Amino acid sequence: MIIIQGGQPLSGSVRAAGAKNAALPAIFASLLTPEPVELVNVPCLRDVETAVELVRALGKEVVWEEGRLLIREPGPLSPRAPEELVRRMRAxxxxLGPLLARLGQAQVPLPGGCAIGTRPVDLHLKGLSALGAELEVQEGWVYARAPKLQGRTVYLDYPSVGATEQLLLAGALAAGETxxxxxxxxxxxxDLSRLLSALGARVRWADDRVVVQGAGALSGARHAIIPDRIExxxxxxxxxxxxxxxRVEGIIPEHLAALLVKLEEAGVEVSCGEDWVSVVMGRDPQGVGVETRPYPGFPTDLQPPMVSFLSLADGESLVTESVFEDRFGHVGELLRMGASIRRQGASLLIRGVEGLTGTRTAASDIRAGAALVLAGLAARGTTEVEGTDHIYRGYEGLVAKxxxxxxQIWEEKGNTCP
Incomplete structure (x- = not known):
């Protein structure tokens, strides 16, 4: 549980951790090569712990210390991913792609993770099938075979992050160009494409596509994970x-462009440097319209904390969730704190209130948890946030930072990493 005594303006600077959503595919990319892979700027998170457990279970040896992972391969890999680990985290x-490309077969259960709508993996399977994989889905498992994946042109009906990463990983060892x-x-x-290029696959980006030239075998590499724009x-x-x-330091400001525009629209004073961004807010924010979109649009992972912010804005705000169909697990808890929010299909109509009141709340997923912590920081009185295991999946040292x-914030149990 996290306990917050609200009403204290924050001040000072923090440094961003490495990006969780870059670290996870980078760890799985190590399955493509028998050579050592070193990753630095790796965040200390529950999801990273799960990824490390998973590659260890598949046959890798991992040394993890102070934000650095060294991944080696002491023996043969297993093509079968443990159900308990895969169901714990969607990523x-x-x-699937690396095991199939490297071993010619893979058995992977359908994934778990945050309860945010259905989040199907059909684009992953459709893309791998186009590369020549024979796929069967039986009793919650995907059974895949392919003596050698063949590079092809694959069109994604939606610019899915997971499907793009899956095909980049598989294409790195496929014959020809994908x-x-x-x-x-x-x-x-x-960032994943940069790592794959360092391993020996040639990746190039164009206006409407990304092309990966597969390699017969990949080498090792050292790779620094980019900063976490969501944190x-x-x-x-x-x-x-x-x-x-x-002030948040150690970041890439252009990765936050959509958020910064909306903060300025709301009346926040925003300043940027080469690797930092600062905000100053001395008055009530103004309501704004926000619609989540694939990058470079407004990120869906910042929609829940943005809703908390706009619940205290003057006037009305309309927030539309266009990436996931049911990412509103934070709304009921914000209503209990005094927010005025009405759902209209995929949108939220928010009427700003003068203040929120602290109460006991529960996080339903990573970003909903962050939204409740932010609401508690601004609320009158004490806010308790349960379900903090979700938060520790995605935020390194949140309470300490x-x-x-x-x-004025405390935690009953924190996150520990090797």
Missing amino acids: SFLV AILNPAREPEVV AGTFLLAGAITKGKV LRRLRA
Whole structure:
């Protein structure tokens, strides 16, 4: 449980951790090669722990210390992914492409993770099938075979991050070129393509596609994970919602462009440097319209904390969720804190209120948890947030970093990493 005594403007600076959504596919990319892979700027998160457990279970040896992973392969890999680990985290499904490309077969259960709509994996399977994989789905498992994947042109009906990453991973060892049309262009996907290029696959981006030239075998590499734009955005919103002054360092400001535009529209004073962004908020924010979109649009992972921020804005705000069909697990809890929010299909109509009141709340997923923490920071009285295991899946040292910003916040049990 996280306990917050609200009403304190935040001030100070924090440094962003490495991006969870870049670290996870990078860890799974190590399955493509028998050579050592070293990853640095790796965040200390429950989901990273799960990814490390998974590649260990498949046959890798992993040394993890102080934000650095060294992944080696002491013996043969297993083509069968443990059900308990894959069902714990949706990103675990990304082992399918590397195992299939490397071993010619894979058995992977359908994934788990946050309860955010249905989030199907049909685009993953359709793409792998186009590369020549024979696939069967039986009793919650995917059974895949392919003596040698063949590069093809694959069109994605939607620019899915997971499907783009799956096909990049598989294409790295496929024969010939794999062209992915309408790919996701999130910074984390581009970061994966940089790692694959370092391993020996040639990846190039064009206006409407990304093309990977498969290699017969891949080498080892050292790769630095990019900063976490979602964590950075969450801290900027924390500064804004508490009418404080917060600077987030060690980031890539252009990755936050959509959020920064909306913060300025709401009346937040935003300043940027080469690797930092600061916000200053001395008055009530103004209501704005927000619609989540694939990158470079407004990120769906920042929709829940943005809703908390806009619940205290003057006037009305309309927030539309266009990426996931049911990402509103935070709304009921915000209503209990005094927010005025009405759902209209895929949109939320938010009428700003003068203040929120602390109460006991429960996080339903990673970003809903962040939204409740932000609401608690701005609320009158004490807020308790249960379900913090969700939060520790996606935020490294959240409570410690907020305390550094002078928040009155405590946790009953934190996250520990090797």
